[in-house]
Amino acid sequence: MSSTHVMPAITVTEDENPSKAKVSVVPIASVTFPPKFEYKVVSKSPRIATISNLLTTEEMQSIIAIAKPRLKASRVVGDGVNSSARSSTSCRIPRAHKDVMSVLRRLSEITGYSIDNFETIQVVHYDETQEYKAHNDWFNPNGETYASHMKNGGQRLITIFCYLNDVTGGGETCFPKLDLKFAPHAGHAVLWYNRRRKDEEGGAGMDDRVLHAGTRVTGGEKWGMNVWIRERKYIKK
Ligand SMILES: O=C(O)CCC(=O)C(=O)O
Numbered sequence: 001m002s003s004t005h006v007m008p009a010i011t012v013t014e015d016e017n018p019s020k021a022k023v024s025v026v027p028i029a030s031v032t033f034p035p036k037f038e039y040k041v042v043s044k045s046p047r048i049a050t051i052s053n054l055l056t057t058e059e060m061q062s063i064i065a066i067a068k069p070r071l072k073a074s075r076v077v078g079d080g081v082n083s084s085a086r087s088s089t090s091c092r093i094p095r096a097h098k099d100v101m102s103v104l105r106r107l108s109e110i111t112g113y114s115i116d117n118f119e120t121i122q123v124v125h126y127d128e129t130q131e132y133k134a135h136n137d138w139f140n141p142n143g144e145t146y147a148s149h150m151k152n153g154g155q156r157l158i159t160i161f162c163y164l165n166d167v168t169g170g171g172e173t174c175f176p177k178l179d180l181k182f183a184p185h186a187g188h189a190v191l192w193y194n195r196r197r198k199d200e201e202g203g204a205g206m207d208d209r210v211l212h213a214g215t216r217v218t219g220g221e222k223w224g225m226n227v228w229i230r231e232r233k234y235i236k237k
């Protein structure tokens, strides 16, 4: 069940999204937000926010149901970003399903980026004791796959990590360089920018400060979903 919700006005700057330069994003009527949806800025530089009640229970159930049968087969599919440091399993899911699309449309409203710039959604699953060690989501310019990522969509500008269930123990998303930790709660998400704006300390560039980890799950299982927003249109392969 969704209802319309007043969104915070977000102004996207020219250096990060030329197509939306200096346009305040006004929500369109057809995009609805769950009751008690809330966007809260946690840090201005690096830009980090929490989003409460981004997903409905129905959407989370659908997304998990879509991902479950795909998890095993896609275990070996790496994204080129420190995949060896991950003991969890993951898979990509099609966006066509209405319960995936409704979440993506909200995120497009929130960030001002077209869904065309969204990478194929990745669902991750951790069993008890599994974790994802500290890493950056952005593509390393010295990495083997860098050129191909740049050809298709460019850098991962924004990460939105969504929690799809309540975890009994552990499984926080931790930012060791910032001394920040977010506990997983069903329906909530953490959003951060992977690239500094030119007016931030250090100047424009990929941001080392948003190094993060999915800490060890100590009780129950953890389901999550990565939404990565690219610089340019991402062509699904
Ligand atoms: O599990 C988490 O809390 C974070 C996962 C993550 O950083 C990733 O999948 O890239």
Ligand SMILES: [Fe+2]
Residues within 6 Å of the ligand: 135, 136, 137, 212
């Ligand atoms: Fe990550």
